[in-house]
Amino acid sequence: MSVPSTLKIGPFAVDPPVVLAPMAGITNVAFRQLCRQYGAGLYVCEMITARALVERDAMTMHMITFDEGESPRSMQLYGVDPRNVGEATRMIVDENLADHMDMNFGCPVPKVTRKGGGAALPYKRELFRQIVRAAVRNAGDMPVTVKFRIGIDDDHLTYLDAGRIAQDEGAQAVALHARTASQRYSGRADWTAIARLKEAVTSIPVLGNGDIFSAQDALDMVAETGCDGVVVGRGCLGRPWLFRDLQAAFRGEPIPDGPSLGEVADVLRRHAQLLAAHDGEHKGLRDLRKHMAWYWHGFPVGGDTRRAFAMVSSLQELDDLIGTLDRSVPFPENAEGPRGRQGSSAKVVLPEGWLDDPEDATVPSGADVMHSGG
DSSP states (O other): OOOOOOEEETTEEESSSEEEOOOTTTOSHHHHHHHHTTOOSEEEEEEEEHHHHHTTOHHHHHHTOOOTTOSSOEEEEEOSSHHHHHHHHHHHHHTTOOSEEEEEEOOOOHHHHTTTOGGGGGGSHHHHHHHHHHHHHHHTTSOEEEEEESEEETTEEOHHHHHHHHHHTTOSEEEEESSOTTTTTOSOOOHHHHHHHHHHOOSSOEEEESOOOSHHHHHHHHHHHOOSEEEESGGGTTOTTHHHHHHHHHTTOOOOOOOOHHHHHHHHHHHHHHHHHHHOHHHHHHHHGGGHHHHTTTSOOOHHHHHHHTTOOSHHHHHHHHTTSOTTOOOOGGGSSOOSOOOOOOOOOOOTTTTSOTTOOOOOTTOSOSOOOO
16 A cells, blocks of 8 residues: 655654544643654644633643653644634744644534534634634644544535635644544544545645554555545554554554553553653542553453552552553453444534524634633
């Protein structure tokens, strides 16, 4: 198969052409640092809301922490009001808070879509255009990229218009999560939509997202769609070494064997150490708990041990539990495949009258939330 040449986003070469998707509560500085140890690429922080950034919300300012060696520093911005987005973008540039900005138009969470945000917003073509324009015009030399879904549901597809508008307004790349908002994370991603977007958007890179759970999945997506790179989300949960596998795959090298149980335990321990450095030991270890089931996925770790890991509260307690594991257990075949939230499809919650006029650029009342992180 033909492997894409080095992906360029503005001045930044992304080699291999792999982007870590921003995930709420996951892609903090600790997890990004862990993933970066396994290969190059672009690693995006958790979603930041424009209003919270402008108002210097303390939690938001903590969330935009970047590691000293992290380059480019990539931030995802969420906003529904073009004025807030423009002001936040100016702040990012003036205060040198990031080197690249991604825009979130893909979130399917009801608390976001009911205010017209996330995956609901591209339906309002003029408002979408104004938001992207506000970001690009205030970004200066900082590249702006745009991520969105296929549409609200099968009857309201928005991705081709969104791609063309983003391209026309000066975005440096677009990424498509090949599901509708109503699908959330259920079912299969429709990779044929990525191919259609690639045909419609011709002057900037098109990235594909959805159902990349292995290095082979990434190669298959590129081969089937012609996309310029891939965005990896749930596939790396509890498996940051996926970026090592992706690097090998895109270089045409053999994909390494999966790690033993002992090696996974060492990765988990490193993750704990990084989280403790970022948030303090108590909060960091509490945050680590949600990752436990992903790390042990497929391994013969007993129920009592799993429960103990899921309640860990200190590095010493974690070390004691790791000491009970059989480090020699090889990586099991059933540790591959889907992971993370899937759920089921559901009707998308929208503001009253949202579907009446796609050209209406009115900002919904109370749309710009203060809470970062999705």
